[in-house]
Amino acid sequence: MNIEVRPKPAGGINRSRLAIADCDIHHSPRDFKLLYPYLEARWREHLDLFGQRPRQGNANGPQFPKSQPDASRRDAWPPGGGRPGSDLDFMRTHHLDANNIELGILAMIRPHPGGYQNLDLSAALCRAINDWQVAEWTGPEKRLKASIVIPYEDADASVAEIERWVAHPDMVQILLLSRTVEPLGHRRYWPIYRAAAEAGLPIGIHAFGNGGTPTTGTGWPSFYIEDMIGHSQSCQSMVSSMVLEGVFAHVPALRVVLIEAGFAWLPSLAWRLDRVWQNLRSETPAVTRPPSEIIREHFWLTTQPMEEPDHAAHLADTIGWIGWDRLLFATDYPHWDYDDPQQALKLPTTPDQRQGFFLDNARRLYLGAA
Amino acid sequence: MNIEVRPKPAGGINRSRLAIADCDIHHSPRDFKLLYPYLEARWREHLDLFGQRPRQGNANGPQFPKSQPDASRRDAWPPGGGRPGSDLDFMRTHHLDANNIELGILAMIRPHPGGYQNLDLSAALCRAINDWQVAEWTGPEKRLKASIVIPYEDADASVAEIERWVAHPDMVQILLLSRTVEPLGHRRYWPIYRAAAEAGLPIGIHAFGNGGTPTTGTGWPSFYIEDMIGHSQSCQSMVSSMVLEGVFAHVPALRVVLIEAGFAWLPSLAWRLDRVWQNLRSETPAVTRPPSEIIREHFWLTTQPMEEPDHAAHLADTIGWIGWDRLLFATDYPHWDYDDPQQALKLPTTPDQRQGFFLDNARRLYLGAA
Numbered sequence: 190m191n192i193e194v195r196p197k198p199a200g201g202i203n204r205s206r207l208a209i210a211d212c213d214i215h216h217s218p219r220d221f222k223l224l225y226p227y228l229e230a231r232w233r234e235h236l237d238l239f240g241q242r243p244r245q246g247n248a249n250g251p252q253f254p255k256s257q258p259d260a261s262r263r264d265a266w267p268p269g270g271g272r273p274g275s276d277l278d279f280m281r282t283h284h285l286d287a288n289n290i291e292l293g294i295l296a297m298i299r300p301h302p303g304g305y306q307n308l309d310l311s312a313a314l315c316r317a318i319n320d321w322q323v324a325e326w327t328g329p330e331k332r333l334k335a336s337i338v339i340p341y342e343d344a345d346a347s348v349a350e351i352e353r354w355v356a357h358p359d360m361v362q363i364l365l366l367s368r369t370v371e372p373l374g375h376r377r378y379w380p381i382y383r384a385a386a387e388a389g390l391p392i393g394i395h396a397f398g399n400g401g402t403p404t405t406g407t408g409w410p411s412f413y414i415e416d417m418i419g420h421s422q423s424c425q426s427m428v429s430s431m432v433l434e435g436v437f438a439h440v441p442a443l444r445v446v447l448i449e450a451g452f453a454w455l456p457s458l459a460w461r462l463d464r465v466w467q468n469l470r471s472e473t474p475a476v477t478r479p480p481s482e483i484i485r486e487h488f489w490l491t492t493q494p495m496e497e498p499d500h501a502a503h504l505a506d507t508i509g510w511i512g513w514d515r516l517l518f519a520t521d522y523p524h525w526d527y528d529d530p531q532q533a534l535k536l537p538t539t540p541d542q543r544q545g546f547f548l549d550n551a552r553r554l555y556l557g558a559a
Numbered sequence: 560m561n562i563e564v565r566p567k568p569a570g571g572i573n574r575s576r577l578a579i580a581d582c583d584i585h586h587s588p589r590d591f592k593l594l595y596p597y598l599e600a601r602w603r604e605h606l607d608l609f610g611q612r613p614r615q616g617n618a619n620g621p622q623f624p625k626s627q628p629d630a631s632r633r634d635a636w637p638p639g640g641g642r643p644g645s646d647l648d649f650m651r652t653h654h655l656d657a658n659n660i661e662l663g664i665l666a667m668i669r670p671h672p673g674g675y676q677n678l679d680l681s682a683a684l685c686r687a688i689n690d691w692q693v694a695e696w697t698g699p700e701k702r703l704k705a706s707i708v709i710p711y712e713d714a715d716a717s718v719a720e721i722e723r724w725v726a727h728p729d730m731v732q733i734l735l736l737s738r739t740v741e742p743l744g745h746r747r748y749w750p751i752y753r754a755a756a757e758a759g760l761p762i763g764i765h766a767f768g769n770g771g772t773p774t775t776g777t778g779w780p781s782f783y784i785e786d787m788i789g790h791s792q793s794c795q796s797m798v799s800s801m802v803l804e805g806v807f808a809h810v811p812a813l814r815v816v817l818i819e820a821g822f823a824w825l826p827s828l829a830w831r832l833d834r835v836w837q838n839l840r841s842e843t844p845a846v847t848r849p850p851s852e853i854i855r856e857h858f859w860l861t862t863q864p865m866e867e868p869d870h871a872a873h874l875a876d877t878i879g880w881i882g883w884d885r886l887l888f889a890t891d892y893p894h895w896d897y898d899d900p901q902q903a904l905k906l907p908t909t910p911d912q913r914q915g916f917f918l919d920n921a922r923r924l925y926l927g928a929a
Contacts, residue, residue: 231844239842372777372785402773406793407742410800412842415742417835418799418828422792423776429788430780451831456873457823458788460866465787468896472609472782474601481869496830499851503826506876526838 239413259299265523273523277330284522285332288530292551294362294519295326295335296395296448301366303341304398311340315350319360327359334555336364336393344380351384361555363390366398367420367450373427374434382440391444391489391554394427396420417494417526424450425458432462432483435475444554446489449521453496456510459484485512489554491519492546493528505536513542517551609783629669635893643893647700654892655702658900662921664732664889665696665705666765666818671736673711674768681710685720689730697729704925706734706763714750721754731925733760736768737790737820743797744804752810761814761859761924764797766790787864787896794820795828802832802853805845814924816859819891823866826880829854855882859924861889862916863898875906883912887921 202208218224225233259272265283267276274280285293302314315338322335337360339347354360363385371377373394385392397420403409404419406426424447437443462480470476476483490511498504508516518534521527534546552558572578588594595603629642635653637646644650655663672684685708692705707730709717724730733755741747743764755762767790773779774789776796794817807813832850840846846853860881868874878886888904890897904916922928 234841239839368777370778372775372780375781400778402776402778404776405742405796405800406772406774406776406789407738407797407800408740408770408772410742410796410803411745412803414803414832414835414839414842415796415799417839418831419776419796421831422795425792426775426780426785426789427777429785430775430777433780433782433784451827453827453830454824456868457821457827457866457877460823460868461788461791461821461864462784464864464867465784465896469609469784469787471604472784494831494834496827497834498826498830503876503880506873507827510873526835 242411242413260525261523262525262527277326280522281330284520285330288520290332291548292555293333294393294551294555295322295333296362296364296393297322297336297338298364298366298395298397301338301364301395301398303339303365304369304400305340308340308343308346312343312346312350315340316353319350319354323357323359334361335359336362337390338364339381341365341378341381342370344377347381348384351381351388351390355388361390362393362446363388364393364395367394367396367424367427367447368398368400368402368404369427370400372430372434374430374432374436376434379436379439382436382443386440386442389557391446393446393448394424394450395448396424396450420449421451421454425454428455428458428484428488429462429480432480433466433473433476435473437483437487438475438477443487444489445487446491446517446554448491448519449493450490451494451496452490452492452511452516453498453504453507455484455488455490456507485515489515489517489550491517492533493519493521494526495528495533501536508536514545514550514553516546517554518547612781612783630895631893632895632897647696650892651700654890655700658890660702661918662925663703664763664921664925665692665703666732666734666763667692667706667708668734668736668765668767671708671734671765671768673709673735674739674770675710675712678710678713678716682713682716682720685710686723689720689724693727693729704731705729706732707760708734709751711735711748711751712740714747717751718754721751721758721760725758731760732763732816733758734763734765737764737766737794737797737817738768738770738772738774739797740770742800742804744800744802744806746804749806749809752806752813756810756812759927761816763816763818764794764820765818766794766820790819791821791824795824798825798828798854798858799832799850802850803836803843803846805843807853807857808845808847813857814859815857816861816887816924818861818889819863820860821864821866822860822862822881822886823868823874823877825854825858825860826877855885859885859887859920861887862903863889863891864896865898865903871906878906884915884920884923886916887924888917 261273265273267273267279269276269279284290297318300314302311302318305311305314318338327333327335337351337354339350341347351363363381365373369378382392404416405422410416410419428447431437431445459481466473466476466480496504518530519528520530530547534543538546549558631643635643637643637649639646639649654660667688670684672681672688675681675684688708689705697703697705707721707724709720711717721733733751735743739748752762774786775792780786780789798817801807801815829851836843836846836850866874866877888900890900900917904913908916919928
């Protein structure tokens, strides 16, 4: 038999006192990158590009591609410091002047505090952001108009915030995110729609957000790519909900803009809605005409990220179905998946179609221009 | 002041004992319809048609339209008794003979026990259903082939069930439902795909099921119509997951049939997948070619419920993109939203396209016919 030699405890152990076993001690690398020497190159590169993506994905926190920090174009970082999109002077030269932007609609999404669980914090931050937008952005720069961010999970507080801005010429839209606690057709959100219609402002619904349910109807996906794709599916559910719950019968003047959700999925969704509604319409008596008609009348869509099928004719068919008067050009500046106005809409078009797509549809919707 | 006269307790109270307040007593109408005299006509009709739909919707239980009991055509109830689809002799005359069905693929969904939480019960019921299918359906009726139902949340038990049927000529497909505990690209399901490819059988994924997450990425919808629409969105997420997780790089011979999920949404999904993958492909190194190519190669789709746009040309474009060799005609007999073969495919087509659509695509996929 071997005789077991028990190692001496390390220095500092006082044998005259009871020695302790502590079974939950937390250590941590001073910097996450100190783990890199222990990782294969493939995963170092992955982490630099996509971040760690804990469970529940991108929606749950700021896990944006690290090689495009802040999910932004590398050239969009202001030379004077600060995050992309945080320096008005730099945005003027880098984007507005360079791209001949006559009308720029600001859509605040980082942060958009509308989905925060502390409703009073949500409302307070929305008020602060709105005041800041007018004081520091639309006041000094007349090409820019802003969107009123609202604490959308609290309808009363949202209405109060909308009423604070009624008739303010710099506020041209009311901004929500698309993934809410319940689908956006539900009645808890109707006071917001009534207030929007009374104020004469469209509701802009920007893709993303997190209402607590998985991005997809089959659970949490693994990849950032799936987060990017999945938001167009949750927007399909959201459009179905708004149409079928009778929102537009209740608020006939409501106009809705879908922002950064894509648009090529809209025709097939409307075909399917029409067919099922024809068979089962008594379930939703507030919907008295085909869903496709309601969609054509009440929805606008921003163009970025524009779908790019192999055959441009397929895209032209899709836009024709949605309506050339319903698409609003958008770049998503300063984000990495930016659509360049010089490259967008590589299709045969009429001058009227291009004029509407790039400028006039937005002027009509947001400014009431003829 | 009024003098309060306390009513006497009703008969049976024994004042010599302590009288009791019981604060949780349950009563119930003998029959739910005894509440109808207290309801407006509109809601009586609604309940007859759609049932009660408790929270979490149709997916959570047998809440099918009551005026089409069992969600079935009224004329599909066998004269000799039993549920629609439960009487082989009646199905022969009422459907197979009447519609000249040469090959009928049985897809057992009521029940499909694959998502049950007790995994051993799930496996036992799947075994029973498969034995019953061969003994009582495909044995006596050679026009019918069956799908192996598997306990898909338990990959090992699923593989065992698939292996029990390898090379059985009546079993031509492995059947799952679309809404699973995790998206179907996840590795927990890969042993099923390997076993399917080894058995030379396609995986059929039928819309519906409930893995515990809401039907949509924005929460639980209110209407049966939304359940019908929402499943095509969860199938979009499911296709994205299978493509991006690298299932088809891992199992190159895998063939997947999407059943009752619609198909018109597939082109726009593929455009979006291609675009995002082009920008971010290093996140998914197992995906070495555009997602649209993978989809074109590995996916088939049944036709019911066929989208019916105003312009049939849009549907023809859509089918052209998916591939005329990839659609498999299906009626969904005996369910209420049945597609009649006499009415389907009202499009200009070539004889080859019709032959493939109505028969040969299925013969090639399921029977290996040239």
